[in-house]
Amino acid sequence: MVHTFVVYVDNKPGVLNRVASLFRRRAFNIESLTVGHTEQPGVSRMTVVVDTDAYGARRLEANLYKLVPVRRVDDITAAPSIVRDLALIKVASTGEARTHVMQLVDVYRARVVDVSPESLVIEATGTEDKIDSLVEVLRPYGVMEMVRTGRIAMARGTARALRPAEPLSGDLIADDLSIGSV
Amino acid sequence: MRTGAQIMWECLVREGVTDVFGYPGGAILPVYDAMLEFPIRHVLVRHEQGATHMADGYARASGRVGVAIATSGPGATNMVTGIATAMMDSSPIVCITGQVGSKLIGSDAFQETDITGITLPITKHNYLVTSAADVAPAVREAFAIARSGRPGPVLVDITKDAQQGSCEVDWAAAEPRLSEAQDEALPGDGDHREALALINAAKRPLILAGHGVMQSGAEREILALAERAQIPIAVTLLGIGGVPASHPLNLGMMGMHGEAWVNTAIMDADLLLALGMRFDDRVTGNLKTYALNARKIHVDIDRAELNKNVRVDVAIAGDLRATVAEWLPHVEKGARSAWLAQIDTLKGDAAVRDIQTLPDDGHLYAAHVINDLWRVTGGHALVVTDVGQHQMWEAQYYKHDSSRSLITSGGLGTMGFALPAAIGAKIARPDAEVWVVAGDGGFQMTMAELATAMQEQLDINVAIINNGYLGMVRQWQEFFYDKRYAATPLSGPDFVKLAEAFGAWAAAVTRRSEVVDAVNAARRQPRTAVIDFRVEQEDTVYPMVPAGADLHKMIRRPSPLVETGAD
Numbered sequence: 172m173v174h175t176f177v178v179y180v181d182n183k184p185g186v187l188n189r190v191a192s193l194f195r196r197r198a199f200n201i202e203s204l205t206v207g208h209t210e211q212p213g214v215s216r217m218t219v220v221v222d223t224d225a226y227g228a229r230r231l232e233a234n235l236y237k238l239v240p241v242r243r244v245d246d247i248t249a250a251p252s253i254v255r256d257l258a259l260i261k262v263a264s265t266g267e268a269r270t271h272v273m274q275l276v277d278v279y280r281a282r283v284v285d286v287s288p289e290s291l292v293i294e295a296t297g298t299e300d301k302i303d304s305l306v307e308v309l310r311p312y313g314v315m316e317m318v319r320t321g322r323i324a325m326a327r328g329t330a331r332a333l334r335p336a337e338p339l340s341g342d343l344i345a346d347d348l349s350i351g352s353v
Numbered sequence: 354m355r356t357g358a359q360i361m362w363e364c365l366v367r368e369g370v371t372d373v374f375g376y377p378g379g380a381i382l383p384v385y386d387a388m389l390e391f392p393i394r395h396v397l398v399r400h401e402q403g404a405t406h407m408a409d410g411y412a413r414a415s416g417r418v419g420v421a422i423a424t425s426g427p428g429a430t431n432m433v434t435g436i437a438t439a440m441m442d443s444s445p446i447v448c449i450t451g452q453v454g455s456k457l458i459g460s461d462a463f464q465e466t467d468i469t470g471i472t473l474p475i476t477k478h479n480y481l482v483t484s485a486a487d488v489a490p491a492v493r494e495a496f497a498i499a500r501s502g503r504p505g506p507v508l509v510d511i512t513k514d515a516q517q518g519s520c521e522v523d524w525a526a527a528e529p530r531l532s533e534a535q536d537e538a539l540p541g542d543g544d545h546r547e548a549l550a551l552i553n554a555a556k557r558p559l560i561l562a563g564h565g566v567m568q569s570g571a572e573r574e575i576l577a578l579a580e581r582a583q584i585p586i587a588v589t590l591l592g593i594g595g596v597p598a599s600h601p602l603n604l605g606m607m608g609m610h611g612e613a614w615v616n617t618a619i620m621d622a623d624l625l626l627a628l629g630m631r632f633d634d635r636v637t638g639n640l641k642t643y644a645l646n647a648r649k650i651h652v653d654i655d656r657a658e659l660n661k662n663v664r665v666d667v668a669i670a671g672d673l674r675a676t677v678a679e680w681l682p683h684v685e686k687g688a689r690s691a692w693l694a695q696i697d698t699l700k701g702d703a704a705v706r707d708i709q710t711l712p713d714d715g716h717l718y719a720a721h722v723i724n725d726l727w728r729v730t731g732g733h734a735l736v737v738t739d740v741g742q743h744q745m746w747e748a749q750y751y752k753h754d755s756s757r758s759l760i761t762s763g764g765l766g767t768m769g770f771a772l773p774a775a776i777g778a779k780i781a782r783p784d785a786e787v788w789v790v791a792g793d794g795g796f797q798m799t800m801a802e803l804a805t806a807m808q809e810q811l812d813i814n815v816a817i818i819n820n821g822y823l824g825m826v827r828q829w830q831e832f833f834y835d836k837r838y839a840a841t842p843l844s845g846p847d848f849v850k851l852a853e854a855f856g857a858w859a860a861a862v863t864r865r866s867e868v869v870d871a872v873n874a875a876r877r878q879p880r881t882a883v884i885d886f887r888v889e890q891e892d893t894v895y896p897m898v899p900a901g902a903d904l905h906k907m908i909r910r911p912s913p914l915v916e917t918g919a920d
């Protein structure tokens with residue numbers, strides 16, 4: 172199951188590396204990781220999306236807390252939350268195609284932020300699903316370049332996000348030890 | 354105003370450090386220059402790996418933080434093995450490295466290495482300090498981190514300009530302020546009442562005691578728990594010594610080379626109380642079949658260990674000593690005689706296969722050497738082992754009755770660990786009788802540290818279990834690779850001449866009848882003594898659980914009187 176963690180860290184050099192290295196070292200695959208400033212000076216906020224089971228999520232959280240610059244970890248997977256991705260998409264468009272693209276942009280509530288004779292740059296925010304689908308419909312026109320921020324997320328309301336109530340389950344970390352060695 | 358170098362030493366003095374292990378070089382020269390002004394003993398090692406193992410041995414022997422110092426580049430990279438060793442075995446050490454000037458960082462300057470990058474996954478935390486003002490906060494925090502929670506190594510990399518620069522220090526402001534980031538709802542919020550109910554209801558409970566027993570100082574509490582409820586105890590390799598070997602409830606070591614009755618008891622138990630251990634693959638065997646009859650309670654200071662390898666019914670994160678002390682008044686007195694009798698039966702069968710029953714047939718077996726060493730030293734020595742067959746024989750045949758009396762590299766299995774770790778241990782506990790038990794392979798990896806022992810005039814005894822092989826690997830080749838001994842036959846120098854060249858006392862032993870005399874002669878020596886025990890070459894460590902096999906499916910000792918496995 173895909174888990175979304177919000178991780179508050181001290182804004183110091185090398186912290187991103189420490190967090191990313193932990194995921195690599197403990198063999199978790201990061202689907203997306205974003206980092207930026209928060210309302211609090213000196214504190215950065217990461218949104219990390221990882222596909223793991225419930226046990227893995229807990230273990231990951233416990234491991235994150237072992238990193239000295241980590242202040243707080245919330246697993247907001249199950250919390251009602253606002254999840255957004257931002258994309259800039261450069262689409263080839265001239266003549267008639269241009270009109271079609273503009274219409275699609277409207278339907279998706281995206282914006283055209285740059286216009287040149289051969290292309291348009293579209294800015295879109297929304298859930299990853301929405302952006303995926305926008306990209307799909309634009310593809311036939313020729314997506315020349317694209318950049319996406321990856322997921323950022325925030326729990327709704329003021330209560331601290333609760334850990335998902337999914338039952339604890341999942342594979343053992345290493346259930347085949349026959350490859351052990353001297 | 355003080356220089357960064359002076360501040361570093363002052364931090365050490367304030368932390369109560371009296372001894373450090375190190376090796377100088379260009380990027381750490383300001384620190385070395387300032388050293389002369391401070392009341393700290395510096396032990397000059399022969400290789401920086403030795404410095405880290407010494408700091409580690411010092412920490413494990415005493416419970417105090419060990420300190421190692423090296424220069425940038427090769428000095429720092431030579432520390433990597435020792436840092437990883439300390440990390441795996443939760444040993445609190447602080448490593449100080451010199452770094453090129455801060456303006457040169459990133460330029461591939463002479464002897465520049467990104468040591469904070471390299472050691473990131475093998476330290477609890479590390480620092481790159483680029484100004485004198487940051488020295489005190491970093492070094493003080495490093496000590497706090499090394500010894501807090503689950504202990505481990507911390508590295509502080511200090512640029513040359515930070516060592517040379519000056520500033521005022523406000524010691525109060527440099528007080529370490531570690532955020533106590535914790536989350537109550539993480540794994541480890543297990544219910545103590547549930548644990549107690551399981552303990553009180555269990556018919557066949559078993560305590561699995563690990564390194565955490567000693568790390569948290571819970572030796573007495575564990576015994577009290579075991580005695581009160583009549584729960585037998587199995588120990589991990591690093592748990593040896595936490596419970597006296599001679600205590601009737603202590604069954605001995607579990608795992609790959611644990612005794613059969615111990616592993617069988619684990620598989621038969623209806624409750625496992627895992628206390629300060631982490632279900633390493635060396636102790637569980639096949640996880641799919643591991644202790645399926647047992648409910649499980651796991652207490653560990655490190656939340657990330659809970660439910661990692663083995664799913665447990667109650668997971669409690671916390672200090673072991675405090676946890677067990679809290680339980681004690683609520684633990685019902687028990688008899689559990691049927692369970693203890695059941696284990697005794699298993700034991701009776703295995704005991705007749707024991708080495709002690711083997712008469713002297715003219716051969717010298719490593720197990721005999723260890724057994725004699727144990728008898729002669731009355732079980733009171735502080736033994737530091739290397740890694741291999743001799744390590745397992747030590748664990749099986751030296752009966753450790755006191756805490757912190759066996760120091761060995763368990764998690765990383767680092768050959769070359771023993772001699773330097775023993776030097777550190779001896780410096781931490783000068784009154785202890787220190788014995789190194791090393792293989793001919795591992796000893797050759799770090800034997801240059803004999804020079805360190807001599808220069809420091811240390812009275813250390815070294816038993817080389819010399820079998821002419823990388824024995825443990827040869828054993829695997831014997832069992833699993835059709836006896837194709839690729840790259841395991843090993844020659845060595847004449848260890849007696851070698852030791853004498855260093856100025857040590859030395860002797861060689863080839864017969865069982867000579868063991869006791871040689872051990873006694875070494876003990877009488879007030880200086881470092883080396884004994885070359887030329888043991889049976891193709892001897893085998895039994896019992897053995899093949900990697901990944903079910904824990905109770907062990908390869909047993911072949912027959913009542915043949916311990917050697919010579920087939």
Ligand SMILES: Cc1ncc(C[n+]2csc(CCOP(=O)(O)OP(=O)(O)O)c2C)c(N)n1
Pocket residue numbers: 353739740741742743744766767768769791792793794795796818820822823824825826
């Ligand atoms: C640094 C290092 N390299 C390789 C190994 C793999 N290894 C484990 S035991 C062993 C053999 C040890 O031989 P020796 O020191 O002679 O001890 P013996 O097993 O013969 O008692 C080896 C090579 C290791 N544990 N550590």
Ligand SMILES: [Mg+2]
Pocket residue numbers: 792793794818819820821822823824
């Ligand atoms: Mg050998």
